[in-house]
Amino acid sequence: MLLTSGQISMAISSSVVFMFTFLLFLSGYVLQQQTVRSLQAIIKPQPIVVPPPSPVLAKHFGTPPGHSFYDKYLASNRPKGGWAKVAYVQLVREHLHVCNALMLFAVLDDQESMAQRVIMYPKEWDANTTPALDPRIETSRRLLRNAAKRYKVMLQPVEPMLKAGEQSTFPLAGLLSLTAYNRVVHLVPSGLVLDTSGLDHLFTLPMDSDTLGISAGRVDGAASPSVVLLKPSKDAFQTTMESLSAAKYDEEDFLSRMPLLPDLPEDQIHIVAKTSGLRLEDDSFNATAFLDSTSYVHVSDPEVLGPEFDAPRESLASVIPKRPEPKRAWQEVYERYREMRMDVCGLDLEPVPKPSKEKLAQSQQIP
Structure with missing residues (x-):
């Protein structure tokens, strides 16, 4: 069968179209494969090269170097058991005092003290009926939860152990029952931790007795310690x-009978100071050096209730130091306390409670 010229022309045209279509498909397929391989190379995870660890010393102490005595001492001394x-x-x-405890632990956490942290509080605060009796319980519960969450504090509710007059109490001596620890330190409220160096050092000191106190000095006629060290044991x-238990418990009496350790004279850091002692300082006193070299400031002035209260100016005027530098240090401590109370606990200063009718009547009696 002979093909006509038109059929031959159509066959040639179809062959040309098919060939070009095939070439176009082939070029598209090749381009697609190249694109896929490029994407795979981009998406494929690259091996991670881990650099060798830097040779750093184990951190057994909270604050950076800078205090020669403690640096040298702690280079070869650690608390017994770690x-x-x-x-x-x-x-x-x-x-x-719940907020004050949080403030102390906030500084210990910020300065990376390696010691453990515990808050002991009355077990009755956990009772569901308590808020109806004391509206402050919810605030305390919130602060305790924050202590556990933010500052790695272990919370331990405790039962009353002794009678103090008509009320039951948990005595400070009860901390000797914490036999899970070889040494515990209690900071008498209210106060500010300025530097954990000296306080952490207390865990390494030898103790000849089960209890040992550090006092800021007999500046107000009292030798009661502001820092208490205890060596827990069952005996x-x-x-x-x-x-x-042989008599009614009086914590001030217990503290006053505690052997006292003087502030360490061989170092520039002072373990503890008391705001009431600033009134006795002379013109050689330096406020900046005081704030930089003191571990714990016990904020206590006999004429005022405490740093938690918004005391009237006339009350503060009677206790504030007269010399410029001690006055500046005193004001700085109280201001830091107020600011930290707000920053850590979200609490403003407490209003000064009004005197009871009985006390008011006694004050108005004519001798």
Whole structure:
């Protein structure tokens, strides 16, 4: 069968179209494969090269170097059993001091103290019926939860152990029962931790007795310590509690009978100071050096209720130091306390409670 010229022309045209279509498809397929391989190369995870760790020393102490005595001492001294066996323990019996405990632990956490942290509080605060009796309980619960969450504080509710007049109480001596620790430190409220260096050093000191106190000095006629060291043990706890239960418990009496350790003279850091002592300082006193070299400032002035209260100016005027530098240090401590109370706890200063009718009547009696 012979093909006509038109059929031959159509066949040639179809062959040309098919060939060009095939070439176009082939070029598209090749381009597509190249694109896929490029995308795979981009998406494929690259091996991670981990650099060798930097040679750093284990951090057994909270603050950076800068205090020669403590740096040299702690280079060869650690607490017995390590930092897991020592703890700062705050015993709070009233709502007023819960925020102060948080403030102390906030600084310990910020300065990376390696010691453990414990807050002991009355177990009755956990009762569901308590808020109806005391509206402050919810604030205390919130602060305790924050302590556990933000500052790695262990919360331990405690039962009353002794009678103090008509009320039951948990004595400070009860901290001797914390036998999970070889040494505990309690900071008497209210106060500010300025530098954990000296306080952490207390965990390494040898102790000849089960209790040891550090006082800011007999600046106000009292030798009661502002920092308390305890060496917990079953025997020490039983012996001490038996001696306390023989009479009504008086914590001030217990503290005043505690052996005192003087502030360490061989270093530039002072373990503890008291705001009431600033009134006795002379013109050689330097406020900046005081704030930089003191570990714990016990904010206590006999004529005012405490730094938690918004005391009237006339009351503060009677206790504030007269010399410029001690006055500046005193004002700085009180201002820091107020600011930290707001920053850490979200609390303003408490209003000064009004005197009861009985006290008001007594003050108005004519002798």
